[in-house]
Amino acid sequence: MHRVRSLTINGQRVAVDAEPATSLLTVLRDQLGLTGTKYGCGEGQCGACTVLLNGFPRRSCQTAVGVAAGKKITTIEGLARNGKLHPLQQAFLDEGALQCGYCTPGMIMTGVAFLRANPHPSEADIRRFMQGNLCRCGTYPRIVAAFRRAATIKSS
Numbered sequence: 001m002h003r004v005r006s007l008t009i010n011g012q013r014v015a016v017d018a019e020p021a022t023s024l025l026t027v028l029r030d031q032l033g034l035t036g037t038k039y040g041c042g043e044g045q046c047g048a049c050t051v052l053l054n055g056f057p058r059r060s061c062q063t064a065v066g067v068a069a070g071k072k073i074t075t076i077e078g079l080a081r082n083g084k085l086h087p088l089q090q091a092f093l094d095e096g097a098l099q100c101g102y103c104t105p106g107m108i109m110t111g112v113a114f115l116r117a118n119p120h121p122s123e124a125d126i127r128r129f130m131q132g133n134l135c136r137c138g139t140y141p142r143i144v145a146a147f148r149r150a151a152t153i154k155s156s
């Protein structure tokens with residue numbers, strides 16, 4: 001297969017140069033300096049590396065860059081609009097829903113897609129959908145609170 005020479009990330013076409021089988025996470029972090037997307041387990045288990053591909057959450061450590069080529073990739077760096085944080089980002093800050101913050105970008109990227117599909121989730125919905133995103137600091141109660149706050153903001 002041909003090398004991947006460009007990607008569409010956060011609405012912009014950017015030049016890269018990678019073997020198609022290279023992980024998207026490696027290209028984002030090592031070639032493009034988009035280090036908001038985190039390397040956690042590297043095995044698809046923790047969710048720290050989650051980005052959106054055409055609006056759907058994907059684990060970038062398990063996604064070949066050749067698969068991502070031609071799709072719209074959104075990373076945590078691309079969520080803010082006109083200097084304003086996404087409501088879920090703001091809610092994480094308002095609720096203090098992080099300690100070390102390592103899981104936070106993946107939580108938020110997964111959550112953005114979740115709230116788009118489920119604008120009024122119950123706590124059980126939130127816990128069920130987010131169970132694949134792990135927080136080693138155990139901030140789950142505050143993370144749930146942030147989701148509830150963001151849902152309120154978006155519906156008000």
Ligand code: FES
Pocket residue numbers: 038039040041042043044045046047048049050059060061062
């Ligand atoms: S780093 Fe990708 S799922 Fe853990």
Ligand code: FES
Pocket residue numbers: 097098099100101102103104134135136137138139
């Ligand atoms: S805030 Fe530290 S891993 Fe979640």
